[in-house]
Amino acid sequence: MLYFSLTERKEKNMTPEILDLLFPNKLPSVDEILAKYPPRQLPEGARVMRVAPSPTGKMHVGTLYQALLAERAAHQSGGVFYLRLEDTDQKRELAGAAELIISSLARYGIKLDEGIDANGNDKGNYGPYTQSQRKEIYQVFAKSLAEKGLAYPCFCSAEDIEMRRKIQTKQGLRPGYYGSHAKCRNLTDDEVLSNLKAGKPWVLRFKAPGKYENQIVVKDLMKGNLSLPENDMDIVILKSDGLPTYHFAHAVDDHLMGTTVVSRGDEWLSSLPLHIQLFVALGWKPPKYAHLAPIQKIDDGNRRKLSKRLDPEASITYFWEHGYPEEAQVEYLLNLLNASFEDWRRANPTLPAFDFPMNFSKISNTAGALFDFVKLHSIAREVVARMSAEQVYEATLKWAKEYKTEYATLLESNREKCIAIFNIERGIGAKSRKDLFKWEDAEHETEFFFNRPTYDESLLAPMTHEDIQKVAADFATIYDSADDNQAWFAKVKQVAEQNGFATDMKAYKADPSGFKGSVADVAKILRVAITGRTQSPDLCSIMKILGKEEVAERLKI
């Protein structure tokens, strides 16, 4: 590719004296490190991909989105998927965040070949997989860049940087540490030496070889060819605490760990020229890149990236709290990644979502999809409708144990009854009930089975109390919980007939005045008496679960 021309670089080597002051500790050699990371032996076309979150708090939906893509693309190619913890910003790190990320991936069935296991131990031969534990490795490569004169120490303070930025902005210049603005790039050896000897804090900057006026062309697996300006910013590669910045860690780690395709958010697009320069400077071949647009939401009429701070739904725990089935979230995200998912799902209703063939070239490369709860709900309805009553019960119980313990107790002490409830109008394929799609709603579905509702006759207006009472009483005398649906409905009709209600809806509609109401009204009386609601699932099934005695009790109006 074009960018290899950048390797033609001759910089003055750094003096050994400066190098020793910069890196006083004894470090392994570049070759010693490289020897520990042999090229992976994988079949042709196998992709090595990773998810590389930083443990700064909540687990973002975007991380799951990224992980889903990388895991599928890697494993479906016969490759490797691993996790790397990008914890080089110690200021922002939050306790427990790493554990949350790892357990979250497991929760969604995303399998890591390498990375960190549930106990926090490293797994795999290309570790450590936590960047803060790789400090020495970065130092080795940073030192080698410095040695060749491709990196230099910078003594500018935060105030210096801020001042420079202000002046640049005021003058209408591009802000940044580049060209003549890169003050420390041209420090003499004596100046550097005296600064170091005076103990001045420093960072290591990359000596950018690019010219902003020049364009490079880079191929992105999802976006195609991109034309970007060369990087001329002398960015920081080693911070004053000795840890690398993202840019440098990316180059070092993804090379050593053998990543073949880097998939990440498209906010990295503008630093891509820099990353390629870093790979080239280190003498390595850059990986392939796949930049994905972030999930957005609409806010005040404007689209914006889902924000952890502003949007509760940006954090995946939001979906746990509300009891969304994990499969539904996975399917929704897969669908967002690649809208042909739903066609595939219709053609393969019983396969696990993970069997969906992910194809880079078919991934939406648009500006970023809007997070759509309505669509998520619709997918969740389908997912739940495919589950058995036992599965619904177990999932609801698992949710309740974590978020609603009283309900969990009720579920546990009424296992069979609850499964029977969840089984109403279930398992009949496409016609299965689809009202339950998140576990937090289950309690409402089961509530009246456990608490006798208070009878509210106003729901039955304008029917008279006498008629209502008579209908309920008549039905109670002939009800048999052994009746199947057909026999049950025949009895409803019988009661209708006895009480002057139409049994034939067509006849009723043709002449409503000839009847007190229709068979639908009879059912409504029974429904209100039994459930306390005007709407419910199949009444016959409900009565069967309640049993003859309880039905009789509730029909006493």
Add this chain to the structure above:
RNA sequence: GACCCUAUCAUCUAACGGUUAGGAUACGGCCCUCUCAAGGCCGGUACACGGGUUCAAAUCCCGUUAGGGUCGCCA
């Protein structure tokens, strides 16, 4: 401000020079029906705008506009 990405129904999107611009969700109607949820059938709604190129443009090119992103010792 500079640079980059993106632009098809309300939403997610298909189309890869020739389609009555397709699907899904949502919405409306009808059917089914013991209510609801479903299910079945039907329906309305889209190529941001302006120029080119071409016999032919949603598709290719240029510009405009709009949205998003980046320009940190954050990732």
